[in-house]
Amino acid sequence: MEEYGIYIAAFAAMAIIGAVLGCIIGIAVKIFKVEVDPRIELVTELLPGANCGGCGKAGCADFAKSVVDGENAPNKCPVASQEQVAAIAQALGVELGESMKKVAVVFCGGDKNQEKVQTLYNGVSDCISASLIAGGPKGCAYGCLGMSSCARACPFGAIEIINGLAVVHPNLCVGCGKCVDTCPRDLIKLVPVDAKVHIYCSSPEKGAVKMKVCSVPCIACRKCVKAAEEGQFDVKGFLVGVNYDAEKLPEADIVEKAKCPTGCLLTADKHVKIEESEKKDKGEAA
C-alpha cells in the first residue's frame, strides 16, 4: 500500500493546483470580460466569406462589425446574393439598403485578331509595367494590353485573357471592383447587372485614327443612338457609350436594330462567345 502513497499525493496535489488555477481563471474571466456582440458572429456566418475586401473593410468579420454598428448597410457587400443580404437585414432588423448589383466590364474589343500589333514587346508581362514604356505592342494607345494585371487581381477568377484581350465572365464576376484600379488604361468599369449591352471601346480618337489600328472600334456613327430611345446612349466626342444611369437601359435587341458597322456594340454574353470561339478556332488550327 505504501508504494502507492506517492501517487496519491501527486494526484491530490495536481487536483488542488488545478482547482486553484481554475478559480483564478474564472475570476479573471469575470473581471476582464469583453462583451462580444453575438450578432457579429451571426452576420459573419451569413456573409459569403470570400474575404475579398470589395466592401472596403479588412475582411468579412470586419464588415460584419460595421454592419452591426450601423456604419454599413448589408448590401454594401458586393459578393452577397440578394437572399443573403435579405437574411442579414432580417436578422438585424435593419433596412436592406438600396440594392444595385454590379459587374465589371472591360471596355475594349481589340484582341490580337482585331487590333494591329505594331511593335515587338518582350519586356515584363504586366500591364502597368508595359504602360510605362511606350505602352506595349498593340497599336491602340487606349486599348487592353492583355497582360493580365486585372486577371491576377481578381479574387474570383472572373477575368480571362483570351487572344490578348481581358474578358470578364459575367457569371463569375461578383462586382467586388478589385480589378478596376489595377488597369493602367482605366478600361474596367462596374456597371449594373441589368445592363444587357455594352460598347466595347474606350478610345477617344477620331474614327479614322481608330480604324487604322483596330477593326472593332466605335466610330461614333450614332446608328445605335438613333435606334435607341432618348438618353440610352451618351455621345462623348468620337466615342459612344451606354448611359448606365438611364431609367430604362437599352435591351439586347438593340444590337440587331442598330446594325453597328464595326461590331463594337455587343451583349456581354455575345462578347464572351466571340472571344471563346476565336480561341477554339485557333486551338484547332494549331
Next chain:
Amino acid sequence: MTTKTYKTVTFKGGVHPARDGKDLSRSAAIQEAPLLDEYQVIVQQNIGAPPKLLVKKGDEVKKGQMIAEAGGFVSVPLHSPTSGKVKNIDRIPGPMGVPTDAVIITADGKDEWGELMPPLDWKNTDGATLKKRICDAGIVGMGGAAFPAHVKLSPPPDKKIDYLILNGAECEPYLTADHRLMLEETEKVLEGAAILGHALGVKNVFIGIETNKEDAIHALLDKCDAYGVGVVGLKVQYPQGAEKQLIYAVTGRKVPAGKLPMDAGCVVQNVGTAAAVTDAVKEGKPLIERITTVTGEPIKNPSNWRFRLGTPVSRAIELAGGITQEPGKIILGGPMMGFAQKSMDVTVMKNTSGILLLEKSDVIQYQSTACIRCGRCLSACPMNLLPGSLSAAIESEKFDLAAKMNVMDCIECGSCAYICPAHRPLVQHFRRAKAEIRNRSKK
C-alpha cells in the same frame, strides 16, 4: 591646338558599351535643315506642368512667337518654329507611345521673326532677370530630361551653390550632337556657361567632357580662360553624363540618397542648354531649334542637324539620305536611355538629342530568365544599388521592401540591364516600382 593639359576623372561603377557608334557621325559638321512646309509642334515638351495654348486653328504666327505659355513654375512657354498659319490643333503620336496634343503649323515660306525679346547685357544684369529670360525663352534641359532650366537655377536661399557643371560628357553611344556643338560653337557654349554662372552667382564653373572628344576638349581649352570656365576630362564610361556621377567625378562630392544636386552645392546643365541660353540672353531668341544626331547603321548619311522643333522624324531621316535597310528599331535619344518608337510620325522636341535607327541584326529579342546571382549588376550600378535583389522584390510586388532598398535612387541608366547575362528587364521593374511608390506617397 593648345598644349594645355587637363585632368581626367571618373566615378565608380558603370559599363563600357561594346560599340560606341560615334564614328558614324563624329566628323559630320552641323547642317542647317531646310525649311519644311509643315511643323508639328508637340505642346508638352517639358517635364512638369503642360504649357497652356495661346493659339487656335487659323491663327497667323510669326517665327519665335509664343504659342503656349508656361502652365506653372515647373513649366516653360513654347514658341513657333517658323512663320505661317496654325493649320490645326491635333493629336499626333507622342514619344511615349501615347497620342499627344500638337500645334500643326503650315509654313508660309517667309520664315519671318516676330518681335524678339530685347538683348541683355548679361554682365550688368541681375540673376533674377536672367532666370526670367531663360524661362521666357522656353529653355529646358536639352540633354534628354527636358526639365525647365530656370527651376534648376533657382535653389532655395538656404542652399548655397558652389559649383556649376556643364555636361558635355555625351556618354550615350552613337550621339555626337553635343560634340559637334562644342567643337563648332565653342564660344556660344562657353559664354552660356558664364551667363549661367553669373545668374547663379557661382565662381567655379566647369565643363565635363569625355576624352573621346579630344578635338572639342582642345577647342574649349583654347578659349575657356576668357570666360572663366574650367575644362575637366572624363573617362569614357557610361553613365558619365548622369548628374550625380558627373558631380562626383568633377567635385568629389556625393549627392545624398534621395536628394538633389543642389543639396551637394552643385547645379548641372547640358552644353546644349548653355548655347540656347546665350541665344536667349544676347539675342533675345527663344528656343525653337536644336542640334540632333541622325544616325545608326541603316541611315545612309549619318549626320548632325539643326532641326526646328516639330520636324517629323520621317523627314529628318529623309534629310540624312534615307535608309539603306529596314531598321529593327527607331529610338529617340541614345541606345541606353532613349525611347523606342512605334511610329516615324513622332516629331523633334526640345530634348531630342538623337534619332537612332538600329539594324535588325542588332535588335535581339532575348528571353529573360531567372537571376543567376552573378552579381554583375551590383558592380555596374553607379548608384550602388542591388538591382538583382530589387527586381526580385518588385516581381513579387514587395514595393515597401523595394523602397527600403532605395529603388527611388535608381537613375534608370540601364547599366544593370545591359550587363545582366540573364537578360532580366531590370530597369522596367524599377520604373514600375518608382511609379507605384510615387503614387502611394501621393495618397
